[in-house]
Amino acid sequence: MVARPPVAVVMDRMTVDDLAAVQEIERESFSTPWPPHAYRSELETNRMAHYIxxxxGDRIVGFAGTWLMVDEAHITTFAVRKAWRRQGVGERLLLALLALAVARGAREATLEVRPSNHPARRLYEKYGFAVVGLRPRYYSDDNEDALIMTTDQLDGRQMRDRLARLRAEVAKRPDIELGEDGLPIERSEEAGGEAAEGEGAEGGHAIAPDVLRPSNVRKSS
Ligand SMILES: CC(C)(COP(=O)(O)OP(=O)(O)OC[C@H]1O[C@@H](n2cnc3c(N)ncnc32)[C@H](O)[C@@H]1OP(=O)(O)O)[C@@H](O)C(=O)NCCC(=O)NCCS
Known part of the structure; x- marks a missing residue:
C-alpha cells in the first residue's frame, strides 16, 4: 500500500546545512568518504566547485559535484542514497551537472571511476562518457587504478542530441512513491538481474580523497 503520494525529485544547490545528510550518503557509498571539512572547504572557498x-520531499537522496576549469567540467563526486538507487536520481543529477557545465562554457566533462564500479560506468556510458585513459593506483585504499572517462564536445551535435533524448526520457519517469516505511517502493522489474548489479559495492570518488585535503583544494583567485 502506498502511504504517501509520489513526490518529485528536485535538484538544488548544496549548502553547509546539507552536509550531515551528505555525510550519511558518503558513508554508505564510499570506502574512503570525504571528511565533512572537505565539503565545507569546497563550498566555502573553492570558486571552481559546484555542488548540487x-x-x-524533505530528504536529501543524492548529490554530485564538479570543478569547472576553463572549458572542462571535472566531476568530483557523485552518489545516491542506497534505498533511492535505480529510480533515475543519478540521471537527474548528471543531467543537472552537465547543464550547469554547458551554461558555464565547459566543452567537455571528465571524471575518474573504478573499473570495478559497473553501475557508475554504465551510467556514464549512457551519457556519452568513454574511457580515454588510466590513472594507475589512483585509489589509495586498495590501489585500484582509475579509468578516465570523458565526453565528446558538449556543444557538439551528437552530445546535444543524446542529452535532449535522455532528458525527455527522464522527464517521463513517474515520481518516486514511498511505502509505509518511508522508503521507495521497489519496482518489480528491479528485483533481479541488472538491478542487483553493484548492490553492496562501494564506489570510489571521482576525485581521490587525498586531493581534497584543505591544502590541496585549489582556490580560484
Ligand atoms: C552510480 C550511482 C550514482 C547511480 O545512481 P542511480 O540513481 O542508481 O542511477 P539511475 O537510477 O539514474 O540509473 C541510470 C543508469 O545508470 C546505470 N546503472 C545504475 N545502477 C546500475 C546497476 N546497479 N547495474 C547496472 N547499471 C546501472 C544504468 O545505465 C541506468 O540506466 P537504465 O535504468 O536505463 O538501465 C549509484 O549507484 C551510487 O551512488 N553508487 C555509489 C557511489 C558511486 O559509485 N559513485 C560514482 C563514483 S565515480
Whole structure:
C-alpha cells in the first residue's frame, strides 16, 4: 500500500546545512568518504566547485559535484542514497551537472571511476562518457587504478542530441512513491538481474580523497 503520494525529485544547490545528510550518503557509498571539512572547504572557498543535491520531499537522496576549469567540467563526486538507487536520481543529477557545465562554457566533462564500479560506468556510458585513459593506483585504499572517462564536445551535435533524448526520457519517469516505511517502493522489474548489479559495492570518488585535503583544494583567485 502506498502511504504517501509520489513526490518529485528536485535538484538544488548544496549548502553547509546539507552536509550531515551528505555525510550519511558518503558513508554508505564510499570506502574512503570525504571528511565533512572537505565539503565545507569546497563550498566555502573553492570558486571552481559546484555542488548540487537531489531532494525528495524533505530528504536529501543524492548529490554530485564538479570543478569547472576553463572549458572542462571535472566531476568530483557523485552518489545516491542506497534505498533511492535505480529510480533515475543519478540521471537527474548528471543531467543537472552537465547543464550547469554547458551554461558555464565547459566543452567537455571528465571524471575518474573504478573499473570495478559497473553501475557508475554504465551510467556514464549512457551519457556519452568513454574511457580515454588510466590513472594507475589512483585509489589509495586498495590501489585500484582509475579509468578516465570523458565526453565528446558538449556543444557538439551528437552530445546535444543524446542529452535532449535522455532528458525527455527522464522527464517521463513517474515520481518516486514511498511505502509505509518511508522508503521507495521497489519496482518489480528491479528485483533481479541488472538491478542487483553493484548492490553492496562501494564506489570510489571521482576525485581521490587525498586531493581534497584543505591544502590541496585549489582556490580560484
Ligand atoms: C552510480 C550511482 C550514482 C547511480 O545512481 P542511480 O540513481 O542508481 O542511477 P539511475 O537510477 O539514474 O540509473 C541510470 C543508469 O545508470 C546505470 N546503472 C545504475 N545502477 C546500475 C546497476 N546497479 N547495474 C547496472 N547499471 C546501472 C544504468 O545505465 C541506468 O540506466 P537504465 O535504468 O536505463 O538501465 C549509484 O549507484 C551510487 O551512488 N553508487 C555509489 C557511489 C558511486 O559509485 N559513485 C560514482 C563514483 S565515480
Amino acid at each position: 543535491v537531489a531532494r525528495h
